[in-house]
Amino acid sequence: MLSHDRLVELLHYDPLTGVFHRLKHTTEGQGGCRWHSLLGRPCGWRQGHGYIGIRVEGRKYAAHRLAWFYVHGVWPEGEIDHRNGVPSDNRIANLRDATHQQNVQSRKIGAANKTGVKGVHWSLYSRGKGRGRRGRWIATIGDGKRQRRIGRFKTFEEAVAAREAAARALHGEFYRER
Numbered sequence: 001m002l003s004h005d006r007l008v009e010l011l012h013y014d015p016l017t018g019v020f021h022r023l024k025h026t027t028e029g030q031g032g033c034r035w036h037s038l039l040g041r042p043c044g045w046r047q048g049h050g051y052i053g054i055r056v057e058g059r060k061y062a063a064h065r066l067a068w069f070y071v072h073g074v075w076p077e078g079e080i081d082h083r084n085g086v087p088s089d090n091r092i093a094n095l096r097d098a099t100h101q102q103n104v105q106s107r108k109i110g111a112a113n114k115t116g117v118k119g120v121h122w123s124l125y126s127r128g129k130g131r132g133r134r135g136r137w138i139a140t141i142g143d144g145k146r147q148r149r150i151g152r153f154k155t156f157e158e159a160v161a162a163r164e165a166a167a168r169a170l171h172g173e174f175y176r177e178r
Helices: 004-010 063-072 100-105 156-174
Strands: 011-014 019-022 027-030 033-036 052-056 059-062 079-082 095-098 120-125 134-142 147-153
Touching: 004 011, 004 063, 011 063, 019 063, 052 063, 059 063, 063 079, 063 095, 079 100, 095 100, 100 156, 120 156, 134 156, 147 156
Parallel strands: none
Antiparallel strands: 011 019, 027 033, 052 059, 079 095, 120 134, 134 147
């Protein structure tokens, strides 16, 4: 496992930009293929979903976890959440230690979402009998264990207001509006 002293010896981290630079020339390789790191150059590569990866002494690390370790001297207890939702923004002010549940709560809205609001959808058929029950906006929220229904609403605006109030109360600082 990488020690803090070794990390500081090999890399420099700028907390204002979130970028790592190599301090020492190292030869790393995998499977017989070798390359030489370039001193002073920003290091890392963009991984899937936009996160930055950095190889240190032959092992791959997520740059946001290295940044936390570099600044605080300890590995994060949980996951690292990017406050602004930009996975390549590794400025220390943008990073916070979070549980998996908190990290999920602060995610941006999914691409498949058609309403533009998390937890609000249109239901042509709602539970119950009678015509007054059909065609309502449904607001739901996850509490870490399951999805909970907040309610059914006649207007989109009512459903959004109810969902956002519940999210602020339940998710606290990890609440992300959209």
